[in-house]
Amino acid sequence: MHTAGRRRAGRGSLPRPACAHPVITPFPSAESAAAWVAGLLSSGRIRDVTLVGPAPAPIDRIRGRWRWHFLLRAEGAKTLGKVSRYFYERWRAPTSKAADIRVIIDRDPVQLL
Secondary structure, eight states: OOHHHHHHTTOOOOOEEEEEEEEOSSHHHHHHHHHHHHHHHHTSSSOSEEEEEEEEEEEEEETTEEEEEEEEEESOHHHHHHHHHHHHHHOOOSSTTGGGOEEEEESSOSSOO
16 A cells, blocks of 8 residues: 555554664574664663564575574654664674674665565
């Protein structure tokens, strides 16, 4: 349904998703990243952002690297951008193998590959 039709039906616009794909070995780092974001969201300072995941990426292994992702959804792109940027700049992996971890943030995912 188009956005205008959703508004007329009282449903509001569709949330604008941002997708954070930690490309990670091992899984506990992706779990830690999602828990960190969940803690940030539950602090009450940020509203209208939801977290889904972590889960294995649809293509879960590329060149020997396991990939995990989680999805952030929000009504406004500005809020989503702030949360994504804050996560990217402040989250640190709780492991000595931090060099093995890659974080890629896609603010407008078309496909979750």
